[in-house]
Amino acid sequence: MQPDLKTTAHQRYTKIPSAVLLHVAWRNLINKKLRAFLTIMGIIIGIGSIFFLLSFGLGLRDLVTREVIGNQSIQSIEIESGNSKIIKLDQAGVNKVKGLAHVKRSSLTYTFPGSLKIKGSETDTIVYGIDPDYQGLTSLRLLEGRLLNDGDVKQAFMNQGALNSVGITDPKKAIGQEIQLAIPLQNVETSKKQIVDTYKVVGVIDSTSGSEIFIPRFNFEAAGVLNYSQMKVLADSGADVGTLRKQIESLGYQTSSPVDTIDQINQIFRFFNIILAGFGIIGMIVAVLGMFNTLTVALLERTKEIGLMVALGARNRDMRRLFILEAMLLSLIGAAFGVLLAFLGGLLINVLMNSLAHNRGVTEHFMLFATPFWLILAMFGFMMVVGLVVVYFPARRAGKINPIEALRRE
């Protein structure tokens, strides 16, 4: 029994299920394999070149950031008294800072220039008086041995740079060595004129930026040094860093944070990345023209088919949807392969560059290309938007096809 005409017009079946439309769109693409392949190749090249260049730009930025910032956490704030004669980083000041909200952890450091003597060679060095908290706040990469423990007094660890300056390349050979440190205590309110003592090397860390020796902070306190050189504070989160810094600065201290440097690096690379993306856009323009051509030709070729579908009961807007889906399919496939191939290309070049650097004596492994998830998403999003813009006119025309005229066409 056929239902009444009035009710059927409003029944639940009103539009083509998207899965069906997608299937038809897919069939249309594979029906013209070569054309679809060439169009997708264009998109692959366009998206691929943008992705490749941007991932290079971001990778380079990250590489530079890592080199400059090293292992400092972006949640950390470094506090110094600066050149002020009145405000000192003494125990009272330290307690005030510790009492502020959002201070998660803190450490205190002494920094003095000194000289290092090992096996008869002598060299200038920077001596840090640190506590275990410092080790927690600064991620130090241990090459050999261990860091300082709570009970340590006459133990020390040094960086590879300090070892290099005295002619030792193998960190294993440094472990257990005795070193003599001489640290003049000028311009400091203290009873002693200098610290001269012997320490036992317990560890070597991976850093070649100058010569650095780390000894327990206690050694400076015992010598009567009252004011700390630096306090390091870890904020609860990166978002708290800004307000916390303002509060600390209102106490009269100077603060610095790796965020400052990161901001500067980002600013430079933002410009650099825009230029890189600009080169990629050239490839993209060619891809867009190819895609527009494909969709326009498809529209002309299939005018009759579209007319037929409308005559058989498709809504005009379904035909618009069909074209948009076809463009989205092209975009998606192109973006997926573009990103994938650019990623693989980046990996390959990275491997080549690393082996080249390795041959020239660089031990550290580096990543020249960064492929953050947001960049991949952004590439897909960008291609979708481009696809929508490109398909706008063909889809609009597909939605306006008059079935009578279309079927009359030869």
Place this chain on the structure above:
Amino acid sequence: MNKKVMIQVSGLSQEFETDGETIRPLQQANFSILENTFNIIYGPSGSGKSTMLNILSGLQAPTAGTVMFEGQNIYKMSRDALAHFRAHRLGVVYQTSYWVHSLNVLENVAMPLYFLGYSRRKAAKLAMLALQRVGMERYAKKSPIFLSGGEQQRIGLARALATSPLYVIADEPTGNLDTENGDKVMNLLLNCQTEFRCTIILVTHNMEYVPLADHLIHIQDGLTEELQQATALQATEEIIRDLRQRVAALARMKAKDATRP
């Protein structure tokens, strides 16, 4: 037996403006079509048949007059409702078979079902039944464009029947077929009427099919005239007589020409 009026056409006129000239393919057409009947709209080419077909199949709004399907003016419906009406109520068979080239026979037959919102699987099931009705199920996975004209036309009929429509509109469905294949298609159309209770509207210029009709609508120069079958058969006889006379006249002309020096 009193049959229900399914389609009521009243005062239907169509006008076009071409190169400053007004063309009136239809002028004040009036007729009604009863439930489960075999109707033939016939007339020579240029008589307004195609325009009538386009209007009846919900694709072209008339300049004046109304087309009521089951008491409802289809050109008062929203665009979407009209599209739904086409997919749900009408099965259309064309003179030339049109296909979506990228889809196989089964998917082409399933097309109107897709437009009604059926899933691919459900549509495929119903499309297969429609193909079985016309005896073309073994071609389901083939591409329709490589099949013969007769095969294509039968598949076209399957597509028209896939949604079990109330109305089957056929536009010169045998125009490109030989007599044997043409008769097969006509037989299937008759079958639609008797077995599936469809109302058939056949548009043709070919008088041969007049005996199949329950009801005839003659179009000439944009004017319509309804005929009962008996009258139509009589008209057919007249046409055959006319044709005989014409053949005889031409034969005489030839004979006369041959006697000239």
